[in-house]
Amino acid sequence: MSEEKSAVPAWEQRFRAARVSLPDWAEDAPDRALYVSNATGTYEVYAWDRATGTHRRVTDRPNGTTDAELSPDGAWVWWFDDHDGDEFGVWRRQPFAGGPDEEAVPGLAPSYSAGLALGRDGTVVVGRSTDEHGTTLHLRRPGAAEPVEIYRHEEYGGVGDLSHDATLLAIDHTEHGDAMHSAIRVVRITADAVETVAELDEVTGRDEPRGVACLGFAPVEGDTRLLVAHQRTGRWEPMIWDVATGAETALPLRDEQGRELPGDVSAQWRPGAAELLVEHEYEARSELFTYTLADGRLTRLETPRGTVGGATARPDGTVEYLWSSAAEPSAVRSTAGAVVLRAPGPVPPASVPVEDVWVDGPGGRVHALVQRPRTAGPGPYPTVFEIHGGPTHHDSDAFAAGPAAWLDHGFAVVRVNYRGSTGYGQAWTDALHERVGLIELEDIAAVREWAVSSGLADPRRLVLTGGSWGGYLTLLGLGVQPDSWSLGVAAVPVADYHAAYADEMEALKSLDRTLFGGTPEEVPERFTASSPLTYVERVRVPVYISAGVNDPRCPIRQIDNYVERLEQLGKPHEVYRYDAGHGSLVVEERIKQLRLEIDFVRRHLGVPGGSTGGAG
Structure with missing residues (x-):
């Protein structure tokens, strides 16, 4: 390592080091693949010709691009073109080998994306979401100049999948x-009509609603089997549904000892549709299996302990997967034993492994992931509670540059999979109804009490932070639990829930109506009780807020409302606004944001600079 390179702090090296997503390949041209990388300093889409080893950047936009898909024959790269991160745009396409972009489906106005399906015969289905029309799906048949609308509903929905023959x-x-x-x-899509052939609804008319979701049609001509995720057992599991006959085939997934797999289970078809690739998530980690349909045999695929961030089964029988742990950076690996794809340049410095902690909370045992700084003695430490977004998401044993940066600066890091998180069963995920935000804070408070009483955390130096839903919980926590926290650092948060609902994208309005049991007009008291703005007078500590001015999920007006009230009350605060949407895809911008956050925390807590080297 050069002197110039070694002078760069390890936390910045982790952000600047190039990384890649799991490559997605064309079904009928498996040597043609797409992935996303930050190799140029901005996350963009890349085409990879695996036969020649050629890599080519497809998109080049100031604020980056991540949404893209290959046509089944590998001839075209489709990518979603929004405006400066506002998620409102149109699909464009470009030849795989390179060439000018063109509007992929002329005649469709810009919208939020609600999915895309590309058929082998040229059939295209585009999902759109707008505030005016809700969800609409548009079909363009082969040879047709204009798409036609085939579905419309005010509630949110989207494209699931096209069958192998696009019928x-x-x-x-x-x-x-x-x-x-x-x-x-x-x-069923015919030459002159679109007719319903099957319905699977586990919600309507039921006291205990269960979700179902499309995982994909069998990749075989004329096959009418659809792989479906369901919650009939109180957790996500796969089953096979023949939409032509209505037959449902349960998949009794058992491990080597004959035990059911705990946690959530998903699956995808392997080429030929005789086997499934199964992904199992449980207690913040994941693993892979192959399931043989003929005999119901489940075979474990050897992966290191950590998190699989996506997997795909190749035609040659191997499985490629994106893997990392909290201590080790990500790479695209193969069950053949090799690293398939690693970004160019140096590997990011390693970080600190996580410890699993279980704490009794008011709604059950709460799982937290804890990391201790290696260079700061036995503790107690200044501690960052980094709260995940979603809320239907979870923190996992995966490599993350943000927590690693706090560790380098001498902080312990605690991440809480509060009620509402995925991976712990449907009841845990569904627990947020009506008392939104307040329920999650109860779980965070239980873990905070453990962190202080165990000697991990210094109660005088506790930072509550998070982005998106985590940013929302940060602002809400500073007002609801004013004596518990020393500082708050909120990124792209919900700050004024009434104004947020009015301005946010339609898909999130639909989620909020479900969480709160109605609109702000119908249940105003619930929105008020869960809004950070309601408790802003009770905030006692300095607050740092960052926000994207083009954010459609946590819009800027409602954040400005909160900031204006802080100013009126004379509360200490700092605000950073940047020209992007719900976060940034530009590496230097991400570094700038975290540098500002670290500086804010160190100034207010009096914490000296931490390690600038690796984890050791």
Whole structure:
């Protein structure tokens, strides 16, 4: 390592080091693949010709690009073109080998994306979401100049999948008004009509709603089997549904000792449709299996302990997967034993492994992931509670540059999989109804009490921070639990829930109606009780807020409302606004944001600079 390189702090090296996503390959041209990388300093889409080893950048935009898909024959790269991160745009396409971009489906106005399906015969289905029309799906048949609308509903939905022969389309929808539990409708596409052939709805008319979601049609000509995720057992599991006959085939997944797999289970078809690739998530980690349909045999695929951030089964029988742990950076690996794809340049410095902690909370045992700084003695430490977004998401044993940066500066890091998180069963995920935000804070408070009483955390130097839903919980926590925290650092948060609902994208309005049991007009007291603005007078510590001015998820006006009230009350605060959406895809911008956050925390807590080297 050169002197110039070694002078760069390890935390900045982790952000600047190039990384890649799991490559997605064309079904009929498996040597043609797409992935996303930050190799140029901005996250963009890349085409990879595996036969020649050629890599080519497809997109080049100031604020980056991440949404892209290959046509089944590998001839075209489709990518979603929004404006400066506002997620509102149109699909464009470019030849795989390079060439000018063109509007992929002329005649469709800009919208939020609600999915895309590309058929082998040229059939295209585009999902769109707008505030005016809700969800609409548009079909363009081979040779047609203009798309036609085939579906419309005010509630959120989207494109599921096209069958292998492009005659059947699966639609994920929430027409019943429950955005947390979707249903599936399958329609047949003919020359002159679109007709419904099957419905799978586990919500309508049920006391305990269960969600179902499309995982994909069998990749075989004429096969009418659809792989479906369901919650009939109180957790996500796969099953096979023949949409032509209505037959449902349960998949009794058992490990080597004959035990059911705990946690959530997903699956995808392997080429030929005789086997499934199964991904199992449990207690913040994941593993892979192959399931043979003929004999129901589940075979474990050897992966290191950590998190699989996506996997794909190749035609040659191997499985490629994106893997990392909290201590080790990510790479695309193969069950053949090799690293398939690693970004150019140096590997990011390693970080600190996580410890698993279970704490008794008011709604059950709460799982937290804890990391201790290696160079700061036995503790107690200044501690960052970094709260994940979603809320239907979870923190995992995966490599993350943000927590690693706090560790380098001498902080312990605690991440809490509060009620609402995924991976712990449906009841845990669904627990947020009506008392939104307040429930999560109860779980965070239980872990905070453990962190202080165990000697891990210094109660005088506790930082509550997070982005998106985590930013929302940060601002809410500073007002609801004013004596518990020393500082708050909120990125792209919900700050004024009434104004947020009015301005946010339609898909999130649908989620909020489900979480709160209605609109702000219908249940104003619930929105008020869960809004950080309601408790801003009680905030006692300095607050740092960062926000994207083009954010459609946590819009800027409602953040400005909160900041204006802080100013009126004379509360100490700092605000950073940047020209992007719900976060930034530009590496230097991400570094700038975290540098500002670290500087804010160190100034207010009096914490000296931490290690600038690796984890050791």
